[in-house]
Amino acid sequence: MEDREISDILIRWYEENKRDLPWRRTSDPYLIWISEIILQQTRVVQGLEYFNRFTERFPNVAALAMADEDEVMKYWQGLGYYSRARNLHAAARQIMNDFDGVFPRTREEVLSLRGIGDYTVAAICSFAYRLPYATVDGNVFRVLARLFDIDLSIDGGEGKKYFTALAQSLLDERRPDLFNQAMMEFGALQCVPKSPDCECCPLNGKCLGLAARRVERLPVKSGKTVVKPRYFNYLYIHGQGMTLLSKRMENDIWRNLYEFPLIETECAVTWGELSGMAVFQELFDGIEKVEITREYVAKKHVLSHRVIYPVFYEIRVDSFSESMGKYLKVPDNRVGEYAVSRLIQSYLEVRDGLLF
DNA sequence: AATACGGGGAT
DNA sequence: ATCCCAGTATT
Numbered sequence: 001m002e003d004r005e006i007s008d009i010l011i012r013w014y015e016e017n018k019r020d021l022p023w024r025r026t027s028d029p030y031l032i033w034i035s036e037i038i039l040q041q042t043r044v045v046q047g048l049e050y051f052n053r054f055t056e057r058f059p060n061v062a063a064l065a066m067a068d069e070d071e072v073m074k075y076w077q078g079l080g081y082y083s084r085a086r087n088l089h090a091a092a093r094q095i096m097n098d099f100d101g102v103f104p105r106t107r108e109e110v111l112s113l114r115g116i117g118d119y120t121v122a123a124i125c126s127f128a129y130r131l132p133y134a135t136v137d138g139n140v141f142r143v144l145a146r147l148f149d150i151d152l153s154i155d156g157g158e159g160k161k162y163f164t165a166l167a168q169s170l171l172d173e174r175r176p177d178l179f180n181q182a183m184m185e186f187g188a189l190q191c192v193p194k195s196p197d198c199e200c201c202p203l204n205g206k207c208l209g210l211a212a213r214r215v216e217r218l219p220v221k222s223g224k225t226v227v228k229p230r231y232f233n234y235l236y237i238h239g240q241g242m243t244l245l246s247k248r249m250e251n252d253i254w255r256n257l258y259e260f261p262l263i264e265t266e267c268a269v270t271w272g273e274l275s276g277m278a279v280f281q282e283l284f285d286g287i288e289k290v291e292i293t294r295e296y297v298a299k300k301h302v303l304s305h306r307v308i309y310p311v312f313y314e315i316r317v318d319s320f321s322e323s324m325g326k327y328l329k330v331p332d333n334r335v336g337e338y339a340v341s342r343l344i345q346s347y348l349e350v351r352d353g354l355l356f
Numbered sequence: 357a358a359t360a361c362g363g364g365g366a367t
Numbered sequence: 368a369t370c371c372c373a374g375t376a377t378t
Contacts (some may be wrong), residue, residue, distance in 0.1 A: 039373040080362025272372045
């Protein structure tokens, strides 16, 4: 049968070309889970070190469930999509509470865990338990769209359903783990988004997209994200050896990460405009000595759907006002212990570079 | 069905 | 600049 042939070719290619990665050396569902969450929308090279450090500190479900969320976030610092870390922590506690600390073994139960969706449940169940569920990630969309010359958009629900059924029909149920790994690795290394080397592709004789000269046009995606600007005015307030920090609690970017007290404005503002604002006046109400040590206009911070224009004002005070009580007051030398965004991390590095 | 959610590497 | 990466949750 043709379908089996494709599977065999992919698996043969995989055995010869696969990368040696730590999560491929285990069948521990916990370790596979951690790797899958880290690798969501994240390149292998970027996630590798995070995986090693994370699993060394949290080697099993119990260790993760017992930790404070703040510490989990610290281990996630810089990786992005921080809901993954929050969900990971929540799911570990879910496993302790609902499954007696044993990682669940059925598709339905695994899917009930926070942060695990259609892709990740298939990955965990096939890699750890060899259950016959096809993984459908960005790589699989691309490989299948090209192989079968399908221009159905991969954004919508129809496309997702179609490609999932197609992947499932191709899956070798005797070795779903190998098939899924092979399909994704093939997409990551051979059937790459730009300028794939179709000349040396083991499937070039079967690739309908190649025959139709549409490989570069596939897969089809519809919408592109609109990037909206935001203006962040950070106040690095310190005195008496203490620094003010704030925890982002809103349903917004960087939730549960720390930062300096922030005044967000509708547009770029000068120091004069900022210091004239009511929120600013109230914050420094009653402080005798307020000294602006430095103004730092950081380069714009680009996220997938936001671009942030940050300005940092270093402000030295001789005392802290009443209204600053809503912030954390931490010793200067312990600021580094708090999980922060890349933006804050970058500023901290600049500040340290200017200290001497 | 759209949108929000990070950060970095490749082209 | 643009694309996109072993996606999920919310609206």
